[in-house]
Amino acid sequence: MNRRSEKSNRSLSIEILTRLSQIFNSKSWEIENDNPEQPSLFNRYCSLLSDLTESEQSLILELTERFTRISSNQYSYHIKQIVDQLAQDPRFNLAQISNIFIAPLISPEDLKLGKVKSSLMVQYAFPEQLAYNMYFSNKNISFVTGLNADSSNINNDSSLLLVVDDFIGSGDTACSALNYLLHDKKISRDKMIVASIVALNQGITKISELGVQVVSSLTFFKGISEHYSLEDRVGKLTLMDEIERKIKVHENEKLGYGQSEALVSMIRTPNNTFPVFWKEKKGRVAPFPRKNF
CATH class of the missing domain: 3.40.50.2020 (Rossmann fold)
Incomplete structure (x- = not known):
């Protein structure tokens, strides 16, 4: 495991790490040892979550529970x-x-x-x-x-x-x-x-x-706007806005292209997916980075 991942894991609470592990297990996503040259998905998640508040972490984990990966x-x-x-x-x-x-x-x-x-x-x-x-x-x-x-x-x-x-x-x-x-x-x-x-x-x-x-x-359907009640929707969209400010999401990327609020990764993660799951910049790693080809 590389230093960044070790630091990320140490900065997360036991509750968050346990919940993340449970989500990975329920989805049959492998929790593997990190390769320093290609951080594992689990450690990418740890790195992402370590930069967020407790409420923001909870939102990301809620969305991850409904996230779909298609290889x-x-x-x-x-x-x-x-x-x-x-x-x-x-x-x-x-x-x-x-x-x-x-x-x-x-x-x-x-x-x-x-x-x-x-x-x-x-x-x-x-x-x-x-x-x-x-x-x-x-x-x-x-x-x-x-x-x-x-x-x-x-x-x-x-x-x-x-x-x-x-x-x-x-x-x-x-x-x-x-x-x-x-x-x-x-x-x-x-x-x-x-x-x-x-x-x-x-x-x-x-x-x-x-x-x-x-x-x-x-x-x-849209991961927040078409899933939660009106009251919950407003709060969660506000949380996502704060997350996107932290990771410096461009205006046309907010909530995913066309404000699609997608929760999916395929051969290439669509830019319609919430940017927090794919946007990488200046040392920041994302769980499902978009690859150029």
Whole structure:
């Protein structure tokens, strides 16, 4: 264990350390010895909590109890859940569909910049799960490069376009991609389905306003504003504001991008998640840092 982690553990009360350990055990998160070059998740939490007041510590632990981690090896399971939903959902008439096109959910701006997004990994993982589902195994599966969908292939009774991602947050990126497909590529809205491993309720609402259906394995609401009573909500948002002041969160990051209040970490922690869980700066370590790739 490195010196920073030893100091963090010593500055925490027995009650807080016990509660943190109980949360880790309940979630089957490993409590391991620290590697000085890559602090363990448990010690990252200790470092975070050691800088907070008792009330702030309690809030972080409450939120951690509802925090969801999805590792890369869990993606296949969640994609299977989506495929099963598509097969069983009465909104979708799959009997007449013989051609399924799969596109990554990526904004036109990110495409121009050549950014590598996790939606590409999800795109290439989908066919395996489709092949093992009786409703999809006999259908023709094709990849769409970027957002270069061909309306002449999709706008017919036998075709469907799946636009896929691992995470939908505020819905801004999704709507940017969908508006491009709708207006530039002339894809009919009733021929598109957005499928995501995780989707925030606010993002689903925004996409639905475009008239496009959304399917997700997991759906989450705002971690504070849509979970607590009005009285508790005000106090906890005030506490979070104090925490974010301490860690110098930028204005556009407060409560997560779009004030999403997300409690999730994936291959890359979304910036929609509360910044206290991912923001690192000048020696500060976070439990679920965002990695650049």
